Amino acid sequence: MKAIVVGAGISGLIASKELSSLGANVYLIEEHKKIGLPTHCGGLVAPNFWQKLGIPKKKNLVLNEYSGISFSDGHHTFTLRTRKPFLFAISRILLDQYVGDLAEKKGTKILAGERIKKVFLYKGGVKALSSSGNVFESDVAFIADGLFGQISNKIFPKKGKSLLLASQAVFRHSLEPSFPLVLLRKDFSEDFFAYIAPLNDEFARVGVASAKPIASLVIKKLVKAYNLKQVEPSKHWGIWIGGPTSKVSFYDKLFLLGDAAGFTKATTGGGIVFGSILSRLLSKYVASSNEAEKKLAKERVNYLKKNLEFMLIIRKTLNFFGPSFYYPLLNKIANLRGIEKVVETLDYDFLFDTSLFS
Numbered sequence: 001m002k003a004i005v006v007g008a009g010i011s012g013l014i015a016s017k018e019l020s021s022l023g024a025n026v027y028l029i030e031e032h033k034k035i036g037l038p039t040h041c042g043g044l045v046a047p048n049f050w051q052k053l054g055i056p057k058k059k060n061l062v063l064n065e066y067s068g069i070s071f072s073d074g075h076h077t078f079t080l081r082t083r084k085p086f087l088f089a090i091s092r093i094l095l096d097q098y099v100g101d102l103a104e105k106k107g108t109k110i111l112a113g114e115r116i117k118k119v120f121l122y123k124g125g126v127k128a129l130s131s132s133g134n135v136f137e138s139d140v141a142f143i144a145d146g147l148f149g150q151i152s153n154k155i156f157p158k159k160g161k162s163l164l165l166a167s168q169a170v171f172r173h174s175l176e177p178s179f180p181l182v183l184l185r186k187d188f189s190e191d192f193f194a195y196i197a198p199l200n201d202e203f204a205r206v207g208v209a210s211a212k213p214i215a216s217l218v219i220k221k222l223v224k225a226y227n228l229k230q231v232e233p234s235k236h237w238g239i240w241i242g243g244p245t246s247k248v249s250f251y252d253k254l255f256l257l258g259d260a261a262g263f264t265k266a267t268t269g270g271g272i273v274f275g276s277i278l279s280r281l282l283s284k285y286v287a288s289s290n291e292a293e294k295k296l297a298k299e300r301v302n303y304l305k306k307n308l309e310f311m312l313i314i315r316k317t318l319n320f321f322g323p324s325f326y327y328p329l330l331n332k333i334a335n336l337r338g339i340e341k342v343v344e345t346l347d348y349d350f351l352f353d354t355s356l357f358s
């Protein structure tokens with residue numbers, strides 16, 4: 001089987017690695033010259049993300065391990081501590097390059113610096129045309145061109161109030177490096193939050209997402225309040241909190257992956273884990289010859305969607321009440337006896353199951 005994957009972000013990379021492992025002949029096409037760059041991601045993942053992505057552990061990808069999390073409304077700050085790390089800050093650049101190497105080892109051919117401008121179905125399969133005039137023919141195509149990808153946005157447009165403007169940069173800080181600080185303030189973001197995520201005791205990723213273009217103002221306020229010093233220019237991108245697409249597969253020949261399919265958590269904007277799991281499942285669905293395995297993969301995609309839809313309900317509820325309502329509630333929960341044990345055992349990626357369990 002011949003497969004083309006458009007976009008070498010984490011979703012396209014994981015799909016390429018999985019498809020190649022299952023014996024497909026894979027071409028991964030990326031418009032940028034280098035895998036992993038440019039990056040705009042916060043890189044926060046649960047410690048068990050290795051298993052979810054299906055990759056062997058590699059220590060140097062983890063920049064910081066958090067044993068707690070702090071929340072602030074600008075007036076009060078409280079911290080939920082855990083005995084063992086419950087959240088990692090990873091290097092997205094190194095992660096993407098690592099998965100790229102794994103995919104190449106399995107046989108994926110990576111074509112970097114090639115932009116796909118059109119993908120269309122024909123009787124024999126799928127064709128992709130690149131800006132430089134190359135034509136790629138294959139049996140199936142996976143579109144992993146990200147949040148602003150032009151090919152996927154024609155199929156599943158990401159616009160309106162659910163598309164938040166996100167900005168992030170690295171700053172020098174003087175905070176406690178063991179906890180990320182989440183700022184829940186209506187004047188910072190009505191629909192999301194701002195964060196300071198220390199990478200070590202010197203540098204931190206600082207960012208904010210909001211439907212309103214107020215990032216520079218928020219970052220200015222954070223700089224003043226927390227004595228931060230910017231060490232790189234801000235990167236501007238987006239976070240989608242509108243939930244997953246209703247359809248990821250078209251005629252079993254064309255598939256949407258990752259951000260292109262809206263597979264980001266509406267609660268936190270995280271997309272690394274859900275995007276990667278979707279890639280693994282759809283690769284299995286397409287390349288496996290075992291009918292039972294295919295059926296299971298399809299069922300699991302629906303299960304992922306159910307979880308993402310549940311997070312969308314949580315996000316809508318939080319946004320309806322606003323931080324001034326739910327911040328005190330969070331504070332109360334943080335003070336419950338034994339809460340750290342619950343936090344340690346929760347799976348934040350699967351909040352639907354977690355809530356039932358809780």
Ligand SMILES: Cc1cc2nc3c(=O)[nH]c(=O)nc-3n(C[C@H](O)[C@H](O)[C@H](O)COP(=O)(O)OP(=O)(O)OC[C@H]3O[C@@H](n4cnc5c(N)ncnc54)[C@H](O)[C@@H]3O)c2cc1C
Pocket residue numbers: 006007008009010011012029030031032040041042043044045114115116117144145146147149150151166167168207237238239257258259260264269270271272273275
């Ligand atoms: C500020 C910010 C902070 C975030 N923090 C976190 C976090 O802490 N944890 C988390 O899990 N997620 C986080 N996310 C979300 C996460 O970054 C995304 O969900 C994830 O990057 C999606 O991966 P992807 O492979 O689907 O898309 P992308 O990583 O966007 O990759 C898409 C790729 O496709 C390529 N491409 C696009 N169009 C074409 C074309 N026509 N031809 C060829 N190539 C093309 C692009 O160059 C790019 O390499 C954050 C996002 C932002 C903006």
